[in-house]
Amino acid sequence: MHVLILGGTAEARRLAELLHGTPGLKVTSSLAGRVAAPRLPPGEVRVGGFGGAGALTTWLREHAVDAVVDATHPFAGTIGFHAVAAAAAARVPLLALRRPGWSPVEGDRWYDAHSLAEAAALLPRLGRRIFLTTGRMGLAAFAGLDDLWFLARSVEAPEPPCPAAMEVLLDRGPFTLDGERELLRRHRVDVLVTKDSGGTATAPKLTAAREAGLPVVVVRRPPAPAGLPVVPDPQEATRWIEARLDRKGRRRTR
Known part of the structure; x- marks a missing residue:
């Protein structure tokens, strides 16, 4: 099973760490390349944009991606919408990993x-x-x-x-x-x-x-794509991926 993590955040790195070494799982982390010396996650890493939703769709198909996790920064801009369009076109499940926003407390x-x-x-x-x-x-x-x-x-x-x-x-x-x-x-x-x-x-x-x-x-954060599953932390994202890996394994053994 091949998972693409759209990353560049601490949560994306942590997710790659949690998944690294899982039997039957290949993980590729994609970084936008805006930082000259980023902190690299374990596993395979690609650096640079995809060039739009169409190019991302092609990449998903050519690299036989089975699932995508959008763990980009809440202010990353259009990549979230491109991921939704590409995942739908390639018929690949998509999960959004979004850290909760801040809320004021007394005294703020x-x-x-x-x-x-x-x-x-x-x-x-x-x-x-x-x-x-x-x-x-x-x-x-x-x-x-x-x-x-x-x-x-x-x-x-x-x-x-x-x-x-x-x-x-x-x-x-x-x-x-x-x-x-x-x-x-x-x-x-x-x-x-x-x-x-x-x-x-x-x-x-x-x-x-x-x-x-x-x-x-x-x-405040810009509007995010609606209608897709969202989890708040890498642990929840790991469980989402492991469930799909387990189902894929069961299908192969039938």
Whole structure:
């Protein structure tokens, strides 16, 4: 049985680890290739986009894929819709592995935005020293805010256009609560901007901001494909795959 994991997330790597070495199972992890030195999962890995739903359909057929798990980032964009179309065309079952989003708790001062541009529009009335944790893509949305200072944290250096007054911090999670507290204090941050990525690796910044009484602008997730099974963690995805592997094995022994 051949499983394709559309990956690039910690959950995708963990799923590949859980499945690695399973008898009768071949796992291929696909990475978009946007990070120069990604953390590679075990098993076979392909890097680079497919070129649209049609090309993905062809790949599924040519490589005899039996199941697909879409474990891409919640903000990955169109790949989820391409996966739905390709899996339907190739008649391959598809599962979405989506980490739950974050929810505010008592003491949080959250401001919802539905895009980076909407988040940027909120900032002038919230503060002057902004901690941007939205990644290196899309910083152009903040480039016109010349009266504000930005600390932008990303895995790799961003490319222009960027805010004029910006310091770049190259780092990769998971992050600790003590580290996030010190970062906010040292840089005198008064506003946090984040995408609703979910998970635990980068969640300590939310706790640190709550403790400091800082406003947090949360960019909500874009619409995701509807009508397909969704699980919240790699363990559930593993059980989904193992059930299909078991059924395939029973069919072969009949």
